[in-house]
Amino acid sequence: MKKHNFSAGPCILPQEVLKQASDAILNFNDDNLSLIEISHRSKPFVEVMEKAQNLVKELLELPEGYSVLFLQGGASTQFLMTAYNLMKTDGKAAYLDTGTWSSKALKEAKLFGDVDIIASSKDKGYNYIPKNYTVPSDADYLHLTSNNTIYGTQLKEFPKTEGLLVCDMSSDIFSRKMDFSQFDLIYAGAQKNMGPAGATLVIVKDEILGKTGRQIPSMLDYKIHIDKDSMFNTPPVFAVYVSMLTLQWLKDNGGIEAIEKINEQKAALLYAEIDSNPAFVGFAAKEDRSSMNVTFNLTDQSNQEKFDKLWNEAGINGLKGHRSVGGYRASMYNALPLESVQVLVDVMKQI
């Protein structure tokens, strides 16, 4: 029996994508060669890369002037690449500190210059999104984390800035409609809504690059990757291919607008149970609740054994909360069906 996979990432992917990926490992493109043993410069793979890039532009409705890259190293590498590429040698950057990943991002930026933490929710264990902050007009960029995977909070609005706007969307890209052209740089590890671990999506407005006065090592320089069509060196072939398949699946199923409706249904169903069932309590401030990662706990810890037994028996996987928050976390990425959430809610009703 297929599990109900609530893993925080790497996470559930569409079943038909897994089937296609499995087939491609044996015989890709009917060439009697595996996807993973052909040259990345061969026509079949170059077409995969181009298709993946075009699907990103189409699904996010990006205007002209943006480049799409599939790099390696995860969001963690982007923490330093954003600073390396965008912070002027005598400049500074503004960071909104909304959780572990924001905090890690700004730590790396400090190696490159002045970092202004304009607001932080660390005071309350990152259970809310700070509001009413001011972005300094002299900051080279403002860095945001759109969804905080560990804490289950999500930015619902994005500020207007004089400098550049950079956003880590690792855990909610492709999950909700928004004006993506308000951002100058977006990055996201693939392993939530896009594909397997091993690829990092970077979307960058071309005109913002080359303005810092820094000498950047080739592999960390967005401009070099853009000039080489995201093939400066051997790309992570398999991860790019599965990302392409997942993006195609999203398009075939109505794109972001359609998936957002389902994501809203899933979130409404689970949060309603948390709020109405006295056995559970939510972690995140209500107005900042994430539709991707739902963090909650038992009000009475003596129910833990019973609850854990029930959800395990129901075929649910990956519900354990992150060690920094404890309790439970239900990650409901695009590929998780509404039915899986119903199974979880049915289990919760038994507590």
Place this chain on the structure above:
Amino acid sequence: MKKHNFSAGPCILPQEVLKQASDAILNFNDDNLSLIEISHRSKPFVEVMEKAQNLVKELLELPEGYSVLFLQGGASTQFLMTAYNLMKTDGKAAYLDTGTWSSKALKEAKLFGDVDIIASSKDKGYNYIPKNYTVPSDADYLHLTSNNTIYGTQLKEFPKTEGLLVCDMSSDIFSRKMDFSQFDLIYAGAQKNMGPAGATLVIVKDEILGKTGRQIPSMLDYKIHIDKDSMFNTPPVFAVYVSMLTLQWLKDNGGIEAIEKINEQKAALLYAEIDSNPAFVGFAAKEDRSSMNVTFNLTDQSNQEKFDKLWNEAGINGLKGHRSVGGYRASMYNALPLESVQVLVDVMKQI
């Protein structure tokens, strides 16, 4: 019909590894979950990572004191990481320039300090390995490329140095026996003898780290990756898994000693044909010929159409030479069977 795959990389992998990888995409570890949709911190995947690391140590017969990492970003990222981690702030590094990849490596190192190119074969289009060079005693490290994929040359001996010895073994690691403990740092992109694109093997002697006086961004700091057991951030799960399978396949087939004998047979067979058949001429100096990548050309270009037709009809793939050398390149990595080389030689005999 399965192709005879002479691709330079990504390249041929053992058929049984491809089968296991394909199965794991659908159902890994009999858990009714795909390998690529489980947490990298789950027990089954942590075991994969540990097994892969242990197989590397075992196959290379590494003594105590070395750490094994599976990182992202390819050898190209190692070009800058080696310099970042090993070159002192006021130090210098020595490079042996034996081809495109050496040349790219030293270009990145120049961003970090003084680079001494102690010898180069660029004068003859990189068709040989320079000998009789002197390694400056004040160099923090000497950087070598053990096998030059594009030109088909290979280092047969390695110098003794006072500083550290660093080697890019991307295209011949696990192909021949040697004393790997003579190196302080070895790195290799996975996509030749180890697995699919997307993982980079780094083997580092622990005691050499932390001595430069540099502040290193976390993702570029070997020490951080070692402290986190190669899981500082989400590793490239699929590429690590397939690498583990390929290393297990190598062990099951007698390890490096056994595969080296087959590699020598393959090389002897093809070079004998190149040397005895007047229709062909080798590119690399005889004493420096690679057992992994065999570069050659037609003596009479009017035979090109006939030769290309014949090898295509024989089911041979990936024989086109790199654009910087032209002609042909037969890459004969570990997973390429002797029979495939025989098929190529039989075709060559018809010219």
